[in-house]
Structures are given as C-alpha cells and as structure tokens.
Amino acid sequence: MRIWGMRRAIKIDLTEADRRSLTAIVTNRNSPQKHVWRAHIVLLTADGCGTMELTRCTGTSKTSVRRWQDRFLAEGLPSLLRDKTRPSRIPPLGAAVEARVVAATQTATAGETTHWTSEAMARHIGISVSSVQRIWRKHGLQPHKVSVFKLSNDPLFAEKLVDIVGLYVNPPEHAVVLSIDEKSQIQALDRTQPGLPMKNGRCGTMTHDYKRNGTTTLFAALNVLDGSVIGRCMQRHRHEEFIRFLQVTEAAVAKGQAIHAIVDNYATHKHPKVREWLTRHPRWTFHFTPTSASWLNAVEGYFAKLTKRRLKRGAFRSVVELQAAIKRFLAETNADPRPFRWTKDPAKIIAAVKRGHQVLDSIH
Secondary structure (H helix, E strand, O other): OOOOOHHOOOEEOHHHHHHHHHHHHHHHHHOHHOOOOOOOOHHHHHHHOHHHHHHHHHHHOHHHHHHHHHHHHHHOOHHHHOOOOOOOOOOOOHHHHHHHHHHHHHHOOOOOOOOOOOHHHHHOOOOOOOHHHHHHHOOOOOOOOOOOOOOOOOOOOHHHHHHHHHHHHHHOOOEEEEEEEEOOOOOOOOOOOOOOEEEOOEOOOOOEEEEEEEEEEEEEEEEEEOOOEEEEEEEEOOHHHHHHHHHHHHHOOOOOOOOEEEEEEOHHHHHHHHHHHHHOOOOOOEEEEEOOOOHHOOOOHHHHHHHHHHHOOOOOOOOHHHHHHHHHHHHHHHHHHOOOOOOOOOHHHHHHHHHHHHHHHOOO
C-alpha cells in the first residue's frame, strides 16, 4: 500500500488482497451498514474519486470521509471494522454515590412500600434510573425478588435428620423404606376456553380463569430403594383415609419385610387411631421428619413432578378425569421406576441451619 500527494488529493493504492476483502464486505448482505460505507469510501478513493463525489456516493460528510481514509492509511483494513471508544459525555458517578445506593437498597424503604423500585431509588438518590439499575447489576442486588424459607425449630432436628438420611443412604437389611405423604386438595380445573398450541415465536397459551370441578387427595408411598410408588386417590385426608392407605400399603409389601415409613408431622399421622394401628402391625416403624422440614421427605419430589408434568397445565372436566390422569402417571412411574438417590451431606445441612438461626438472632 503506497501513499502520495497532499491531503486535498489523497490517493490510496490497494493491494489485491485488500481489494478482495473490501469488496467482500460490500457485497456481503450480512455486513453491518457502517462497515459497508467505510469500505465504499476506501474503494472509491482507490478508484480516484474526489472528496465531494465520495460524500455524494456514500451519504456521509467530509469529516467522515477523511477520518476513515486516514484510519485506513494508518492502521489498514482492521481499523474499518472497529469503533474507537469515546469518553462519555456524562461524568461517571462517584464511589460515594454508589455506596449510598447500595446502603439504601439494603435498608427498609420509606413509608409503607415493601421494597425499592429503580424509579423510587433514582428519586431518593437523585440519579437516573439506568444508573440505579447499573449499580444493582454490579452488586448483584435484586430488590424486586424475594426467596422463601423456613428454619426448623425442632430441638431434635439433627438427630431426626441423621436418622432419615441414614435410611436413604444405608437402608436396613430385609426392610423396605417408604416415603409416605398425601397431596391434598388437588383441584379438577377446566379452562373456560381452549388454549392455543405453541408455534414459532410464541409459547402455548391457556386462559387465566378456570372452572372448579371438585377435588381429590392422593396418598402415596415412594419406595426409595427401587423408585416404585403405591398410590390411592381418596375424597378426604383424615385419619380414617390414612389408615385405609396404610392397609393398602401393608398388603402390597411382601410378608416378612420390616417397613420403615418416613412421614411428616401432620396431625393425621399422629392420631391415636393411627398409633393403635401401628401397635397391631409391629413390622411398621414411623420416622418423623423435623418440624418445618417436610422437604426431607422424598415423596415431595414425586408430588412436584406430578404437578409439573400432569396437573399444572391439565384440563379436567370432573374428579373422575383427574383421578384417571393421576392413575396413569402412577402406572407410568411404576413401568420405569428410578431409585431415589440422596446426595446432600447432612453435616452441611445442620451447619446451614445453625448459620440461619444465628443470622436471624443477630438481626431480630
């Protein structure tokens, strides 16, 4: 590449490689337009066009023409494909302003509002909404979101946790470990209008309103060793129904095997009639989860899968239809069961609960 002449009569002598590259940029339909007109300026300059003709052909100003001519002469073809960074016209916010935003976000809002919005914070600090959002992103603050939690206050939390995890990880020999619970008040909901199917650029749709067609309760016992599930749908979830389900489970488990049942602290599971039934069936042993720790019960994961895959988007015109759908899901599960695998270290859970109590005690 050779340069000669004064600025008013600038000339560019392109190599064959540069001309091919510039022509490829111009003819490529996917090239950004700013790259196209920059390449045009260089090509037309190499063809002997003057500055006035270049401005007419490319629709740019004299300043732009000369800038990209000089840039190409100084740095070559790559200079046409990048923009030089320019200092912002708005002075950056100081560290003190950023610290005020972070501190205010982590404190209670003024008045009775429950959380900060970017508009409210911008008014409070006296900066733009985009500045507030940028600071929140930088510090990982999301005041519009909230996570739910519940710490167990059970004084025997650690002992119960270790007992149940021991059943999952190292079950007793010649015994069956069952995770038992009920999913109550499952509603047979039918949509008021049929939904639209998913298509390109649009997800499937369903109406926000629905018709209630009754409820049912699913009693389920998950065998953590092989992943099979014993399930029955019943109208209510009193101790009478629970005992009936225990009888169904008793009949389904082979004779001679001890049964270790993991249950939560629902009053039905501790009813005197249930305790009498357990006395008459000595191979049964109940292991109660700690209070406010029903997530420790493996069957809760199965209920979540049922809700997500079969109930949440389903439309049921009657309780019979709902129960039939649940029975089909149970049959599909038992046709291809997957053993339950516990992976969390109980020591880490106990330490996390202790930290949570310490934080709550220090704040409140």
